[in-house]
Amino acid sequence: MMKSPLLVLLLLFLSCEGQSSCPVVCSCHGGTVDCSGRSLTSSTLPATFPADTTELLLHNNLLTTLPNGLLDSLPHVHTVSLHGNSWACDCGALYLRAWLLGHPIRHNHLRVNCSSPLKLRGRLVVFLTEEELLDSCHYWYCDLALVSQLCLLGFVLLQGVLLVVVIVFLRRIRDTNIRYSKCPLT
Template sequence: MARLLPLCLLLPGQTSSACPRPCSCQGTRVDCSSTSLTSSNLPTSFPSGTTELLLHNNPLTTLPNRILDDLTALRSVSLHRNPWVCDCSVLYLRVWLLRHLNSHLGVNCSSPPHLKGRLITYLTEEEVLDSCHYWYCNLALFSQVCLIVFLMVQAALLVALVVFLKKFEKLSKEEESFTAEEAQKENEYSSL
């Protein structure tokens, strides 16, 4: 049992007790501000007792989904002065900010151009979704076409298999009847 405890601490989405690099920690305050953190090198977890998290003044464009959800003691988050990209990837941050209204000050979109300067919490879901990349739709359409083609090939193979089995069954019956006739003729010749 004691061996499993360290493994549980390494599971994704779990909080840790160690101060993440390159942040500095003082008590329950985690200061990651002005550390050049990006969305790709952001720590994957923060200490579980964190009450104040400073992430301002970094080149953060988005936050990974669920990164703040396990921080139940969190009372204050500083996210301003980051170049937030308000596309599909900002939906998690928008929902989290709406649930924690005291953390939304200065959390503005830096792109796309038509949303630049807008507070993320004031964006409608439609505005964010309109900024999504349309290649997702093309990918979905391509996947559906591939699925339909795959199903049609499977149906054709199934029909071919049924036709083959019917012909095989017919040939089998003909062979049995031919063999039975031959056996009967042989019996007639041997009885003479």
């Protein structure tokens, strides 16, 4: 008889465990998750939100980027408020731009403005081209690859020079030995 209440409790626990609860820094009422005006940064932004979220309020924070995929895990969301943040319109804004473009234009999309870089300040994220965002990307790994290739080329050239030096040295030794072997001992 004791097994069935434990089984019910276990099933309840497992079914609730898959649902994410309201983030500590936010307040939740029904399907609305309100994280607005909490001085959240891109690093202090909660990683997950409840799966049943229909409205996500992230306005008036210190956000500069959104983590890739953050909004994709919210299938029921119909309103996301993002205005009043200092959006950095660089490589990190590619996800935000793609998400905004993938959802019908809403009035609150028209208040998501770039704060940096200077040449894009004030522009609406939703109207930026991909090229404008990619222009500000620093592909340090390309520089690293170039430096690595140049080092490899230098190493191969050094090995080639050393090989030539060894061959010349061995030929001189061989020629010297041949001369001494032809020379009669007196």
